[in-house]
Amino acid sequence: MRMTLYELAEKLSCSVVGDGSIEIDGVAGMEQAGPRQLTFLANPKYAAKVKQTRAAAVLLQQPVEGVVSVVSNDPYLDFARALALFYQPPRPAPGIHPLASIAASATVGEHCSIGPFAVVGEHVTLGRNVVLYPHVVIYEGASIGDDFLAHSHSTVREFCRIGNRVTLQNSVVVGGDGFGFAKAADGTHHKIVQSGITVI
Incomplete structure (x- = not known):
């Protein structure tokens, strides 16, 4: 993807001082940026590097001759926003892999993508545009909103509730047991049942 610096600045609600017709095809840190990339200065202690960077342009609070x-009023935030414009992580196509296990009582919304060896338990509700990568497990009774993304080996435990636009990174467990034990007079420990749920 490419856009002129003017186009990029407009999307970020920023202004350009200098040649706004330069084509930008990405963003990078000040030392790594190349001649078609945007970089940023958020910390004044690195101001000397602005003159040394190979970047096509620099996001900063005050223009440099x-x-x-x-x-930008907030160069770091606008750098993050610019990064999101140029990089969109790959997203699997909608569909349920034949090696996924979906309980008959589960409700799966439109345009969901469920990968191999993912497990969706009884009475689970999945919203629209949900992505479950391989080996994700959703326990019984969990409720998940729209645009949820769970990376491989993440788990949502029984009856937990997750809203819209939530992402779980690899191996995250939502609603796992806490560390709760009651100590008996003889020194033994009795596990306290974790009867609550997690709501995100």
Whole structure:
């Protein structure tokens, strides 16, 4: 993806000082950025590096003479927003892999993608556009909203409730048991049943 610096600045609600017709095809840190990339200055202690960077332009709070500047109230935030414009992680196509296990009582919303060896338990509700990567497990009775994404080996335990636009990174467990034990007079420990749920 490419866009002119003017186009990028408009999307970020920033202004350009210098040549706004430069084509930008990505963003990078100040030392790594190349001649078609945008970088940023958020910490004044690195100001000297602005003149040394190979970047096409720099996001900063005040323009620097001789440097194509994208003037921003919050360069770090706008750098993060620019990164999201240029990089969209791959997303699997909708569909249920034949090696996934979906309980008959589960409700699966439209345009969901469920990978191999994912498990969706009894009475689970999945919203629209849910992505479950391989080996994700959703326990019985869990309720999950729209645009949920669970990376491989993550787990949502029984009856937990998750809202819209939540992402679980690899191996996350939502609703796992806490560390609760009651100590008996003889020194033995009795596990306290974790009867609550997690709501996100």
